[in-house]
Amino acid sequence: MSLNNFLKKLDGQLHKQYTLEKFKEGHTGKNFTTEEPVFKFEAPKFKHKIDLPKASENQLAREYLTKRKLDPDKFYYADKFMKWTNTQKQTFDRIMKDEPRIIIPLYDESKTLIGFQGRALTSSFTKYITVMLSDDAPKIYGLDSIDVKKPIYIVEGPFDSTFVENAIAMCGSDVDVGAFGWSDYIWVLDNEPRNREIVARISKLIDRGQKVLIWPNTVNEKDINDMVLSGHDVQEMIESNIYSGLEAKLKFNLWKKI
DSSP states (O other): HHHHHHHHHHHHHHHHHHHHHHHHHTTTTTTOOOOOOOOOOOOOOOOOOSSSOOOGGGGHHHHHHTTTTGGGGSEEEEEEEEHHHHHHHOOOOOOOOOEEEEEEEEETTTEEEEEEEEEEOOOOOEEEEEEEEEEOOOOOOTTTTTTTTEEEEESSHHHHHHHHEEEEEESTTTOOGGOOOOOOOOEEEEEEEHHHHHHHHHHHHHHOEEEEEEEOOTTTSSSSSHHHHHOOHHHHHHHHHHEEEHHHHHHHHHHOOO
């Protein structure tokens, strides 16, 4: 029996029971009127889940992640990314060239799956594809694992966030972090002093009075993952280079190259 037929049958049974009870109570007769009961049923909401193998179970994905010193058990693997994505949410109308991707799950504070990112494993025009299962959900990785009573570090990507304590990653630039009401958070953007977009973002954050990380000029690597691979103590380096206000402006002007 389909869900709609089941709900219709249940509605009829409740209506019959309601009428019988009114009859027993004496609320019947040609001069007596009673309002028809209204029964409202919401279709059940099913939680999404990732029915894929862990990245550690696939040689291509496992080798890529372990080479980058990433834990392959934290991520998943989809052999046909577009085909699998459409089982979660109709996203691709035409699947011309499907490809394997590492699946990075996005959960909210209650550990409900709200979206995912697909990271290409082969040469691809789009390295990352983000799919949100709810249009209202924030495009953030790591909400399910942070302690809001401690300083929260906001980094550029999910992979980078795994190397920093109590960190989240922005998977979209349109997220209003202030809406979460966190008491203490620090922006950790990539070390690209010649990148106009990143330089402009840091400048705006400083003007808003936000705490920002200004990387030391002795660091040549662009992102946290590369810094880890080069042997840097990223956590110590981050905690030692957090600035705000006038001090942040001074450090920022020495760091930027444009």
